[in-house]
Amino acid sequence: DAKTTQPTSMDCAEGRAANLPCNHSTISGNEYVYWYRQIHSQGPQYIIHGLKNNETNEMASLIITEDRKSSTLILPHATLRDTAVYYCIVRVNQAGTALIFGKGTTLSVSS
C-alpha cells in the first residue's frame, strides 16, 4: 500500500503557483520525501527531495511540516509544460531501495 495520500487532480492557471499537497502521516524517521512527475508517455522525472528542512531547487520548492506528516510541492510559476502526474513518495535514502508509486496527482495547467 502507498504510504502517501495525494488529491487525485488539481487545476492551475498558467503563471500562477501550483501547490501540491501530500500526506505521509506514517513516515519513519529515516525516510525522505521524494517528488517525481510523469509527463504523458514518458519516464518519471525527479523534482526534489528532503528529510525535514524545506528545500528549493531550480524546478520547485518543498515545504515539509515540522512533524513531517505532510508536505507541499510548490511550482512557483506553472507553465503548460508542467501538466503531468505528480508523485509524492517516502523512501529511505539508501542505495538499492526502489521507489513505490501511488496514484499521484494529475496537475492540469491551463492558459
Next chain:
Amino acid sequence: GAVVSQHPSWVICKSGTSVKIECRSLDFQATTMFWYRQFPKQSLMLMATSNEGSKATYEQGVEKDKFLINHASLTLSTLTVTSAHPEDSSFYICSANRAGYALGANVLTFGAGSRLTVL
C-alpha cells in the same frame, strides 16, 4: 549527469515471440536497477530489482520465468519478455541510482520507457 537510456522506445511483436529491452546508465555505474510496468491510466508498478552480478529479485505476482532479467555489467540491465502475449502489452520503464551512499547519489533516474505491443 545521471542519464538512463532505454532501447527500444517502442516495439511491436507477434504473440509467442520474445522481446528484449535494454536499460543503460550512460554516465554512471549502477549496481542496482529497477524495472517497472505501467498499464494505461495506472501508476507504475515495480516488477523486479536487478542486481549486478546476481539474480534479480522479483515482486510478488511477477513471473521470473516470463520476465527474464540480466544485469551483466554496472551499466546494463536487460528485461526479456518471453513468449509474449497481448496481455503483456504495456509501458516498461527502468531506473537506476548511482553506486555509493552520498545523499545526492540515491536519487533514482528513470529511462524514457519502452512501449510493448503484442499482437
